[in-house]
Amino acid sequence: MPVFRQVGEKQLPNPILYMAWSPNRDLIALANTSGEYRIVMERVWSLLPNENTGKEITSLAWRPDGKVLAFSVGDTKQVVLCDAEKAEILHLFPVEYPASCMHWMEVQDDSSTLASFSESEDESSRFLPKLPTLPKSEEKSDEVTNLLGEVRLNILVVGGPSGFVELYAYGLYKIATLSGISGTCRSLGLSSDLKSLSVITEIRSAEDNPEIHYIQLDTGLLSSCLPELTKMARKFTHISTLLQYLRLSLTCMCEAWEEILMQMDLRLTKFVQEKNTSTQVQDEFLELLLWGHASPELQALLMNQLTVKGLKMLGQSIDSSYSSIQKLVISHLQSGSEALLYHLSEVKGMALWKQKFQPLGLDPAAIEDAIVAVGSFTLKASELLQVIDKSMKNFKAFFRWLYVAMLRMSEDHVPPELNKMTQKDLAFVADFLSEHFSANEELFDRKGKYFNVERVGQYLKDEDEDLISPPNMEGNQWVTFVKQSTQLKDSPLLFPTYPQKSLHFVKRMMEGSIDLCLQKPAEVIGHSVTQAVCLRLYTVPESSENAPRLFELPSLWNDKKAAMHYVVFCMPEISPSKIYILRRATDPNRSVPNGLVALNLNAPLNSSIDDETPAPTSADSSYSCLDARFYDDETLTVVLRSREDDENKMRVLAQLHLNSVLSWDEEFTWDLTLRLEQQTEGIPVQGLAWGNQSREMDNLKAQFVAVNGIRKVACVLSANLRHVRVFEMDAEEEEEEEERADESQEMSSDQDKLEDTMTNQSDAGEGGDGAGGAEVAQVAGQGSGDILDETAGSDTL
Numbered sequence: 001m002p003v004f005r006q007v008g009e010k011q012l013p014n015p016i017l018y019m020a021w022s023p024n025r026d027l028i029a030l031a032n033t034s035g036e037y038r039i040v041m042e043r044v045w046s047l048l049p050n051e052n053t054g055k056e057i058t059s060l061a062w063r064p065d066g067k068v069l070a071f072s073v074g075d076t077k078q079v080v081l082c083d084a085e086k087a088e089i090l091h092l093f094p095v096e097y098p099a100s101c102m103h104w105m106e107v108q109d110d111s112s113t114l115a116s117f118s119e120s121e122d123e124s125s126r127f128l129p130k131l132p133t134l135p136k137s138e139e140k141s142d143e144v145t146n147l148l149g150e151v152r153l154n155i156l157v158v159g160g161p162s163g164f165v166e167l168y169a170y171g172l173y174k175i176a177t178l179s180g181i182s183g184t185c186r187s188l189g190l191s192s193d194l195k196s197l198s199v200i201t202e203i204r205s206a207e208d209n210p211e212i213h214y215i216q217l218d219t220g221l222l223s224s225c226l227p228e229l230t231k232m233a234r235k236f237t238h239i240s241t242l243l244q245y246l247r248l249s250l251t252c253m254c255e256a257w258e259e260i261l262m263q264m265d266l267r268l269t270k271f272v273q274e275k276n277t278s279t280q281v282q283d284e285f286l287e288l289l290l291w292g293h294a295s296p297e298l299q300a301l302l303m304n305q306l307t308v309k310g311l312k313m314l315g316q317s318i319d320s321s322y323s324s325i326q327k328l329v330i331s332h333l334q335s336g337s338e339a340l341l342y343h344l345s346e347v348k349g350m351a352l353w354k355q356k357f358q359p360l361g362l363d364p365a366a367i368e369d370a371i372v373a374v375g376s377f378t379l380k381a382s383e384l385l386q387v388i389d390k391s392m393k394n395f396k397a398f399f400r401w402l403y404v405a406m407l408r409m410s411e412d413h414v415p416p417e418l419n420k421m422t423q424k425d426l427a428f429v430a431d432f433l434s435e436h437f438s439a440n441e442e443l444f445d446r447k448g449k450y451f452n453v454e455r456v457g458q459y460l461k462d463e464d465e466d467l468i469s470p471p472n473m474e475g476n477q478w479v480t481f482v483k484q485s486t487q488l489k490d491s492p493l494l495f496p497t498y499p500q501k502s503l504h505f506v507k508r509m510m511e512g513s514i515d516l517c518l519q520k521p522a523e524v525i526g527h528s529v530t531q532a533v534c535l536r537l538y539t540v541p542e543s544s545e546n547a548p549r550l551f552e553l554p555s556l557w558n559d560k561k562a563a564m565h566y567v568v569f570c571m572p573e574i575s576p577s578k579i580y581i582l583r584r585a586t587d588p589n590r591s592v593p594n595g596l597v598a599l600n601l602n603a604p605l606n607s608s609i610d611d612e613t614p615a616p617t618s619a620d621s622s623y624s625c626l627d628a629r630f631y632d633d634e635t636l637t638v639v640l641r642s643r644e645d646d647e648n649k650m651r652v653l654a655q656l657h658l659n660s661v662l663s664w665d666e667e668f669t670w671d672l673t674l675r676l677e678q679q680t681e682g683i684p685v686q687g688l689a690w691g692n693q694s695r696e697m698d699n700l701k702a703q704f705v706a707v708n709g710i711r712k713v714a715c716v717l718s719a720n721l722r723h724v725r726v727f728e729m730d731a732e733e734e735e736e737e738e739e740r741a742d743e744s745q746e747m748s749s750d751q752d753k754l755e756d757t758m759t760n761q762s763d764a765g766e767g768g769d770g771a772g773g774a775e776v777a778q779v780a781g782q783g784s785g786d787i788l789d790e791t792a793g794s795d796t797l
Contacts, residue, residue: 006726009723010723015721016722016724021706022066022084022708023062027776031057055073056073059072059099059102062084070102072102079092079168084776087776099160101188103556107230124343131336154171161184163178172237181201182213184201184203186202187554189565191558191563192560194219195587198215200215212569217529217532221525221528221529229360231350232521236518239343242339242343257325267305285433299409308407318399322388333381337378344371344374345371372495373512376506377510384459387471391456455469463502466500470500473499536672553568555568566583566630574680576643577622578601579601579638579656580598599687602622622643624643626639630707631655635657635709653702653716654693668684697716712730
């Protein structure tokens with residue numbers, strides 16, 4: 001028979017708020033009140049609180065492949081997706097309420113319906129070039145691939161107070177916002193066939209007592225439209241990541257634009273305010289251009305404030321900045337916009353296939369508006385390119401002339417190659433001075449400056465105001481032709497332009513239009529979800545009202561093979577020695593016989609589940625259940641407390657096999673007007689004995705457990721939330737015997753110290769007022785049985 005082999009133990013300086021095993025790796029994620037602690041595991045990385053993520057972690061969830069960890073933050077109302085390998089934040093999104101629970105599931109692999117998507121997934125790569133890597137973000141270039149994962153659909157379910165429940169495909173795109181749920185969500189479980197969602201809620205009764213309810217929601221639309229839902233979700237996820245790519249590109253462009261480029265505007269404004277003459281600034285510069293001499297005021301401005309060296313630096317800064325922005329527009333903004341247009345056009349084609357995609361809420365009109373908005377953004381980017389090109393030519397000619405003029409003022413040698421200036425060059429500079437160097441009183445009232453010589457920065461300002469100096473469209477042959485054509489003037493085939501608006505403003509318009517077409521399916525799918533059943537279970541005992549809700553029962557489990565939802569809970573004030581298991585079919589229309597059973601824990605410890613007669617003992621112990629989690633479809637891992645020994649309160653970790661107890665004959669008739677705790681007499685009761693599939697928790701006041709049946713590990717947490725032990729649940733008995741002697745010697749010398757430390761830390765206060773943090777740790781000593789020392793895992797990567 002399998003035994004439990006301890007592989008680690010550690011005291012923690014701060015209480016643990018939540019713990020969750022990775023689905024397919026020996027990693028456990030923990031959240032505590034301070035973000036810094038040491039445990040009997042090898043720390044992989046630790047993520048400390050920061051202003052971007054927040055401090056108050058409220059729940060954790062692993063993506064089914066174990067590559068991404070999601071955690072919710074209460075103070076900032078965000079859900080953060082983190083790379084489990086590198087501790088990089090891949091994505092974060094806001095939620096309306098702080099998430100109190102999360103569940104991340106993956107649909108069943110149905111090759112008959114999903115095979116086509118693996119073939120069509122890379123179609124976009126045939127038509128679109130690979131997007132260039134953003135500056136300073138090479139490591140995140142594969143972010144979209146990391147987040148999408150496999151072709152198979154996975155869904156992150158987020159729940160919170162006031163019945164808040166939302167579903168996110170691939171953890172990125174919101175596919176449903178549910179309504180009609182009452183109370184605060186304490187646990188969620190979406191079935192792998194997408195037919196129903198189990199929700200545990202805490203609701204205040206008419207007597208103002210907290211009640212636990214079980215709600216099953218019918219999500220049949222997700223199941224019936226799985227292929228269409230998968231394709232739509234992947235398309236919209238691509239669109240969401242492309243929007244993020246464009247935002248980052250625009251951020252890089254803003255960083256490339258430097259404040260030094262504003263020096264010319266500010267110095268000219270100061271010149272206007274200080275000069276004593278009534279002569280216009282452009283007249284001063286034109287006089288210098290035509291006659292070669294400047295007024296004393298202009299000469300002081302050029303030689304004392306601007307200086308020859310300052311002019312060279314300004315020219316170099318403008319050339320470098322404009323070139324960088326120009327490259328970003330061509331390689332990033334335009335490439336991202338083209339990819340966005342491609343994916344939106346495909347979504348529009350999907351929306352026009354009404355038989356398949358109309359039930360999911362795809363609206364062709366809203367998608368067309370989004371396509372038009374992306375086209376307008378592309379035109380605005382092209383307009384910025386023209387402004388940059390023109391400004392670079394203007395500034396190059398202007399600075400060349402002004403540099404020569406300042407050298408002559410200072411009587412320095414003028415290089416021969418700069419001294420040549422044709423009549424055409426003179427006319428070019430004269431036009432530039434006339435257009436850019438006229439003082440504008442309205443501009444001074446708006447921006448505190450009279451001039452706007454630099455025309456590129458206004459496009460990168462995130463403001464609602466119109467452009468200070470919009471482009472001059474007079475003489476543009478295409479604009480004139482469109483205005484004169486009655487057919488093209490209001491044609492829907494032409495993308496509208498917004499010549500008075502900045503690039504940032506048009507980008508926000510585009511994001512708003514895309515958000516509208518992304519939100520519609522979430523509303524339609526959300527309204528299609530209906531409540532199949534609502535069962536009132538029990539009133540929360542006063543003794544556990546202050547306990548961490550993330551650890552509290554009930555717990556949920558989805559049996560994928562049998563298509564069943566399981567709910568495990570206890571009612572300690574009604575039946576302290578019983579564990580209750582409620583089961584319902586994932587298909588709400590399918591009835592399940594024997595839907596409720598109670599497991600009686602009043603059984604001798606040393607009897608086997610197959611024994612016909614229990615072995616005699618001095619006194620059969622009575623146990624109550626503190627925590628219970630499904631280890632696999634047929635096994636329940638429980639933490640039990642002895643009710644006989646009031647002094648020591650012995651705790652036991654046990655495995656309960658449910659094969660025999662889940663096949664009972666009696667039926668329970670549920671009165672839906674009453675809570676279950678008010679009608680316990682008719683519940684079928686099954687006896688259980690766990691034989692040697694148990695282990696006493698010596699010197700540990702065990703209270704909670706987290707398990708991973710795939711990796712065959714369990715982590716037990718003490719009542720003060722600071723003391724943990726890790727066990728291999730299916731270790732070979734021979735290994736246990738070989739290590740028992742060494743372990744017992746070490747444990748005998750350390751246990752007193754551990755217990756004293758635990759007691760002292762508990763007395764110091766369990767609440768903790770530090771900032772929350774998340775940590776991923778790897779089980780150490782797998783297969784070796786070594787217990788790490790107190791400094792294990794202290795390094796943060």
